[in-house]
Amino acid sequence: MEESESTSDNQRPWQSYHTVYTNAKAGMDGVDKEKVQRVVYEMSKGSKYFENEERKESFIRQKIEHMRARAAKLSAADLSHYQKVVDKRILELEASRELSRIWLHVDMDAFYAAVETLSDPSLKGKPMAVGSMSMISTANYEARKFGVRAAMPGFIARKLCPELIFVPTDFKKYTHYSDLTRKVFQNYDPNFMLASLDEAYLDITEVSKERGITGGEIAEELRSRVHEETGLTCSAGVAPNRLLAKVCSDINKPNGQFVLPNDCIAVMTFISSLPIRKIGGIGKVTENILRGVFGINTCEEMLQKGSFLCALFSPSTADFFLSVGLGLGGTDKPEARFRKSISSERTFSATQDATLLYQKLADIAEMLSADMQKEGLLGRTLTLKLKTASFEITNVEVGTTKCPKEEVLWVPQEDSSVQREPEDRNLDSNKEASTSRNEEFFSSNQMELLYWVDDYKCSLCGAELPSSFVEERQEHSDFHLAERLQKEESGADSRAMMPRQRIYPKDPLASQKLSRICYPRIPSVPVSQLSVSPLQSSSNRIPPKAHLNSLQKGTKTKPYNETTSKDMEEAISTIPSMSDILASSRAQNLDLQLQTVGPFFRITAKSLESNRELGRAEGLIRVWFGGKILHLDSIRLKRDTLSMERSIFGIGLFIGAVAIRYGYDCGCRTAELLAINDSDLYHSKLVRFYQRIGFKTVYEVTGSTIGDMAHMLMWGGIGTRMDASIEELLVKWCRRFKSQD
DNA sequence: GCGGATCAC
DNA sequence: TATGGTGATCCGC
CATH class of the missing domain: 3.30.1490.100 (DNA polymerase, Y-family, little finger domain)
Structure with a gap:
């Protein structure tokens, strides 16, 4: 066998070059495959692409050899063990068989090519391909007779069919027609699943019941309505699950359909002789491996070789193979799918x-x-x-x-x-x-989806707050905003509620220079390290209930900045001391530490349980004409914080509160920061967030003026400069830090 | 969690 | 002259 293969390789080397182009596709029955294979080989030979394909092929051959060896090593005992595993698994899978639903798979015929022919009828009847000399997306049926097909480079296609007409892709057109088809699908299953622009899965169980007609009749009707709406033809498959429906839609392509009844015997008969390559998810490599290692060609053989499959593949892969052998596939109601990348x-x-x-x-x-x-x-x-x-x-x-x-x-x-x-x-x-x-x-x-269901329940978390609770509602939406920002930020680049340092150096020298000016580093061994708690007495603390009441009275019905001076006086007496903040942070299992070096400070938050760092803030006390300013450089939250129950108020705000209180103790009246503008979308949210906390915009740093350069040197980027009154911040958020007792 | 590989359209 | 672009998933480390 080996001998004859290698001889034939020498005489007809193209036979050893395996491409996907010879894989049976609709409309390619009469094709001279030998000729196609030879042309593809001749056009590819010697190219870098070809070399890479050979490299990959040889890798797969090695893999096959390796698996063969492993299969050969299996003892009789091993095999009987795995046979038991398989038998059990097959019973379980069989028990999950669902024959009560009718699925329909629609697949537009040569979609892109058909759309192009619609917009330029002169293409009708001529071999045509959508794509370029580099790559073809779709070929019409006239072109397929020459062996031209999707995923083939255009220059090879032209060799196969010199008069082939090339039409560039135009997704706007295809999307338009795709939309038209969807309107038809909608009538049969409002939850239909779109697999691509030209393919969809419909659960037609209900419609079939309601109208008392068969799946086949529905398929006929749907196809003719698609044709009416679009002028395009499509093919359909009807089967008890999506995997089978997909296989079925290919059987009578183009402009045809195939129905597999919801009957176990019918399914098993259908599957028994079905080549594995017809199954979605089994491609060139998997096919090669299954054939090369186990001699599997049809789905039925998956079951016969089940013990080997279980022995050599992961449980999930083996499961997949076994369910293919049983003709099982997805029947569940599709869940909302979100993009993952x-x-x-x-x-x-x-x-x-x-x-x-x-x-x-x-x-x-x-x-x-x-x-x-x-x-x-x-x-x-x-x-x-x-x-x-x-x-x-x-x-x-x-x-x-x-x-x-x-x-x-x-x-x-x-x-x-x-x-x-x-x-x-x-x-x-x-x-x-x-x-x-x-x-x-x-x-x-x-994030924007927060609203009050029936003017009562939070759409995001279900919390119930009547509309009269104005302040609480504001706070609640702040909470979700903050939570979202925290998630986004610890994902995006760990900058959290305060700006991180950021600069765009033009050259390395500039970068060094700027970083010296802007980002004083706190030595890794702090000159003075103090736990914050002994810093403050709690002399100005008043009983929690009292200050809660006074604040609520003052702010419930009007925004904070309209607070009267009398309210303010009252409120100031209620501002949380450092020990208030620390006590409530400890109640959240947070250990806060403040380190200072000269004017610089750093606050770190650790988990009392794991002792891991959850976040930190850095900045400095800046002396300015009018007094001292608390300059906040950055607050960073670690990814760990995401999995925790705590909101940003539990960590970010505690860190911020310590910073603010520290600034207060140092005699600062103002806190300043820069809401860095990386993207408009994010920036506007960041600014809004700071505004809610109590910061006000003082200046937009856009980088367009010389004056902005100074800001950029100072802050390391463009964005919105914002200030807040430290006293106001402390008052505004003091309820957060009330004692736990 | 990362990087390679496979698959589908 | 020349072998795509987008998104998903799984495996092995």
Whole structure:
């Protein structure tokens, strides 16, 4: 066998070059596959792409060999053990079989190509492909007869079919037609799942029951309505679950449909001879492995080889294979799905021009940033993807606690390329930046959704507050805002309620210089380290109930800044002492420490349980003409704080309160900060947040005037300069720090 | 948590 | 001349 294969390789080398292009696709029945294979091989041979494909193939062959060896090593005892595992698992899976629902999968026929033909009827009947010389997105059925298909580079397609017409992609058009199809789908299942622009899953169980018609009849009707609405044809599959429905929609493509009845025997018969490659999720590699290692070709064989699959694959993968063998698939009601990542990438011709590469990176970052702002998204993990001229792909991720982004991302990337393959470093051809990582991604738009359901319940957490509780409601929405900001910030770059230091150096020298001026560092061994508690007596404390009452009276019905001076006098007597703040922070299991060096201070918050640092603030007491000013440089909260029950008020505000109280004790009357403007979206929220705390805008630093330069040197960026009266801050928030007794 | 790989459209 | 862009998931460390 080996012999004859290698001989045929020598005579017909193209047979050993495995591409996805020969994989059976609708409309490719009469194609001379041998010829296609040969042309693809001839056009690819010797290219960097080809070499990379061979490298990948050889890797897969190794993997197969390795798995074969492992399979051969399994003892009879092992196999009988795994057989028991499989038998049990199959019973469990079988028990979960759900035959009561009818799923329909719709798939538009050659969608992009069909849309283009609609807008330019002269294309009708001619071989045509949507895409470019580099890559084809879709080919119409005339082109498919030549072996031209999606995912094939255009220059190869042209070789296969010289008269092939190329049409550039135009997503606006496709989206328009996709919208039209959705309006039709809506009538059959308001919760339909869109799989892409041209594919959808519909649960037609209800509609079938209500109208007393079969799934097949619904499919017919839906398809003809799609045609009426769009002038396009589509194919449909009807089956008891989504996995099978998808397979079915492909069977009578184009402009056809196939119904698999909700009947266990029918399903098992259908699946028994089905090639595994037809199943969504089983691609070229998995197919090769399953065939090469276990000789599996059909879904039925998954069950026969179940013990091997369980022995060699992870439980979740083995489960998937077994359910495929049983013809099981998703039947559940779709849950709302949120995007988990957003990305932007570009391929460009190889270059060794570092400046150009940096420029490309900057451009891509800009595009990504724009896309994110459009959707109001923030990210937590930033990934740089690099594709070299030899098609090798490298990813570098950074959690966003590190900064600055560009340096962290880019410099190590270059270095690692140097180590691995020096000659490739200068041939970088593709970069992508993306942000992602599962639940750590979220939309900041969601923050705006706080409203009072029935004018009574908080839409975000269900807390109940009647409308007469004006102050409480304000505070409650502050809480959610703060919570959101805290989450976003500890994800974005750990800057929390106060500005972090940030500067955009033009050159290294400038950077050094600026950092000396702006960011005095507190020595790692503090000259004076004091626990804050002994600093203050609680002499000016009054019983908690009393000051709570007086404050509520004063502020309940009017905003704070309208507080009368008499209220103020009353209130001042109620401002929390340092020990008030510390006592209530300890009640939250927080250990606050204040360190000072000359004018500089640092406040750290640790968890009393874990002793881990949860956040810190830095700043200095600045002497100015009118007196002293508390200058807040940054408050940072650690990611750990996110998982805690506490709100930002529990940590950020405690840290802030210690800073403010420290400033008060030092004789400062004013606190100043800069709400840094990284993005407009975030900035406006930050400013609003500070405003609610009690800060007022004094100046917009835009960087457009010489005067702004001084601010930027001072603060390290552009943004909104804000001040607050320290006394007012203490009064405003004193209820937070009332004693726990 | 990170980086590589696979898959789908 | 020339082999894409976007998003998701899983595995192994």
